[in-house]
Amino acid sequence: MEVRSPGISLIYRLELANSVTTFAKVASLVGVAGGDINAVDVIRVSKDVVVRDVTVTVESREHGKRISDMLNSEPGIHVVAVSDRTFLVHLGGKLEVTPKIQVKNRDDLSRVYTPHVARVCEAIHEDPSKAYQLTIKRNTVAVVSDGTAVLGLGDIGPHAAMPVMEGKAMLFKQFAGIDAFPICLDTKDTDEIVRIVKSIAPAFGGINLEDIGSPRCFEIEERLREELDIPVFHDDQHGTAVVLLAGLLNATKLVGKRLQDCKVVIVGIGAAGVACTKMLLAAGVKNILGVTLDGVLHRNQTYDNATWNWYAENTNPHNVTGTLDEAIDGADIFIGVSGPGVLKVEHLKKMANDPIVFAMANPTPEIKPEEAAPYVRVMATGRSDYPNQINNVLCFPGMFKGALKARARTINEEMKLAAAYAIASVIKEEELTEDYIIPSVFNQAVVKQVSDAVAKAAYDTGVARREVIHTDNY
Numbered sequence: 001m002e003v004r005s006p007g008i009s010l011i012y013r014l015e016l017a018n019s020v021t022t023f024a025k026v027a028s029l030v031g032v033a034g035g036d037i038n039a040v041d042v043i044r045v046s047k048d049v050v051v052r053d054v055t056v057t058v059e060s061r062e063h064g065k066r067i068s069d070m071l072n073s074e075p076g077i078h079v080v081a082v083s084d085r086t087f088l089v090h091l092g093g094k095l096e097v098t099p100k101i102q103v104k105n106r107d108d109l110s111r112v113y114t115p116h117v118a119r120v121c122e123a124i125h126e127d128p129s130k131a132y133q134l135t136i137k138r139n140t141v142a143v144v145s146d147g148t149a150v151l152g153l154g155d156i157g158p159h160a161a162m163p164v165m166e167g168k169a170m171l172f173k174q175f176a177g178i179d180a181f182p183i184c185l186d187t188k189d190t191d192e193i194v195r196i197v198k199s200i201a202p203a204f205g206g207i208n209l210e211d212i213g214s215p216r217c218f219e220i221e222e223r224l225r226e227e228l229d230i231p232v233f234h235d236d237q238h239g240t241a242v243v244l245l246a247g248l249l250n251a252t253k254l255v256g257k258r259l260q261d262c263k264v265v266i267v268g269i270g271a272a273g274v275a276c277t278k279m280l281l282a283a284g285v286k287n288i289l290g291v292t293l294d295g296v297l298h299r300n301q302t303y304d305n306a307t308w309n310w311y312a313e314n315t316n317p318h319n320v321t322g323t324l325d326e327a328i329d330g331a332d333i334f335i336g337v338s339g340p341g342v343l344k345v346e347h348l349k350k351m352a353n354d355p356i357v358f359a360m361a362n363p364t365p366e367i368k369p370e371e372a373a374p375y376v377r378v379m380a381t382g383r384s385d386y387p388n389q390i391n392n393v394l395c396f397p398g399m400f401k402g403a404l405k406a407r408a409r410t411i412n413e414e415m416k417l418a419a420a421y422a423i424a425s426v427i428k429e430e431e432l433t434e435d436y437i438i439p440s441v442f443n444q445a446v447v448k449q450v451s452d453a454v455a456k457a458a459y460d461t462g463v464a465r466r467e468v469i470h471t472d473n474y
């Protein structure tokens with residue numbers, strides 16, 4: 001397995017005194033310190049000094065700081081500033097609202113705004129379904145979070161959640177042409193979240209719930225699904241489950257096992273873990289074991305968490321007890337949706353032949369692919385810098401594109417299964433390899449096939465509200 005270290009890209013702005021040092025000296029110092037110079041720009045030249053921006057890949061923030069301190073201590077080198085290229089990408093946020101038409105004169109003004117806009121308002125008042133034709137509703141999704149389960153970072157709050165939600169909104173637009181608004185709520189109260197989302201729903205054709213901690217996420221989604229007539233989709237549950245199933249369909253095909261016959265161990269029985277389990281049960285898998293921080297969920301115990309009681313009743317057919325150490329014995333498939341470092345090499349050695357490991361915690365997986373490589377047949381993570389990225393971004397753009405296209409009132413099981421099979425089918429049987437069980441996010445066939453399959457499933461199951469699909473409009 002080819003593994004690349006992602007590294008951190010830093011830009012060092014250096015003032016170099018001409019009489020004392022040279023850029024060659026800088027390059028040598030950075031190289032010896034383990035930095036990898038990727039680019040050099042001259043910012044300013046004078047008789048005495050040259051100011052250069054030197055872009056360096058470093059292993060960690062600490063490594064970057066050591067290089068900065070080392071350069072600063074050298075005669076003739078002054079580190080003016082250090083910027084992290086990732087932070088630069090986020091400067092001022094990643095999104096803006098752009099009007100589709102320009103207001104060039106009073107006539108335009110009177111049409112897009114008062115007085116003539118009033119006629120459009122009245123038309124919608126008379127027939128609310130016209131909101132789909134005359135407002136942004138038909139192609140707009142709210143990405144709603146309360147910041148309580150952001151990636152694997154936990155409850156970091158609504159302000160800190162914004163970069164992720166802006167990122168999701170960017171992906172909606174880039175991959176599916178859907179306009180999405182990041183909305184981070186400063187409340188963890190279930191009733192209040194339901195009330196707020198219902199109140200903002202008129203502007204949107206769908207609601208993508210994101211990074212809301214479990215078990216509250218289950219009730220929030222369930223109530224919103226019942227009370228709203230637009231699709232409500234908790235991405236961390238269903239997006240993840242759809243992509244997981246797609247990956248497993250291909251991985252099991254590759255290793256020559258029937259998914260239904262596999263023993264599957266899932267660690268992290270939160271939003272993603274519960275939904276992945278339900279998806280696998282729906283796909284016919286019988287032997288699933290769920291592992292929490294307290295061990296394997298089993299029927300001899302009653303849990304405070306209602307979902308875990310359901311889980312214990314519906315999984316673990318042999319009523320295994322203990323920890324991951326016991327659960328992993330003879331497992332064909334490991335699914336990690338928990339946190340970093342949960343899976344050890346010792347666990348891998350106990351798995352059945354041709355182990356399949358999906359270590360999906362973000363940003364740091366349950367085991368590093370380079371550590372697992374000698375012991376697994378198929379390895380996948382949630383990250384974009386390793387092969388086999390099992391990430392819900394393969395699902396949500398196409399899922400909503402299909403649902404909006406059909407003007408579906410909900411997203412049902414059939415639409416999710418259709419999406420999973422569509423993602424899996426992007427890779428032809430003869431193309432399948434250990435490092436290619438799931439298509440790239442950048443493969444344009446993904447959104448097309450997913451959205452077509454989802455829209456078809458919406459029509460087949462009677463939840464579509466649009467009579468004819470005019471694909472050109474989207």
Ligand SMILES: NC(=O)C1=CN([C@@H]2O[C@H](COP(=O)(O)OP(=O)(O)OC[C@H]3O[C@@H](n4cnc5c(N)ncnc54)[C@H](O)[C@@H]3O)[C@@H](O)[C@H]2O)C=CC1
Binds near residue numbers: 213294393
């Ligand atoms: N690759 C992907 O597409 C996705 C990855 N994820 C990742 O999965 C993880 C969980 O996400 P959510 O389910 O949304 O969060 P969540 O907060 O709903 O659930 C996480 C669960 O994992 C448990 N957990 C944490 N450490 C554990 C350990 N060492 N052993 C057993 N259980 C442990 C927690 O107690 C909690 O029940 C995160 O790291 C997230 O980034 C989530 C959604 C999509």
Ligand SMILES: CC(=O)C(=O)O
Binds near residue numbers: 211
């Ligand atoms: C990918 C994603 O949604 C997560 O890690 O939470």
Ligand SMILES: [Mg+2]
Binds near residue numbers: 236
């Ligand atoms: Mg998420």
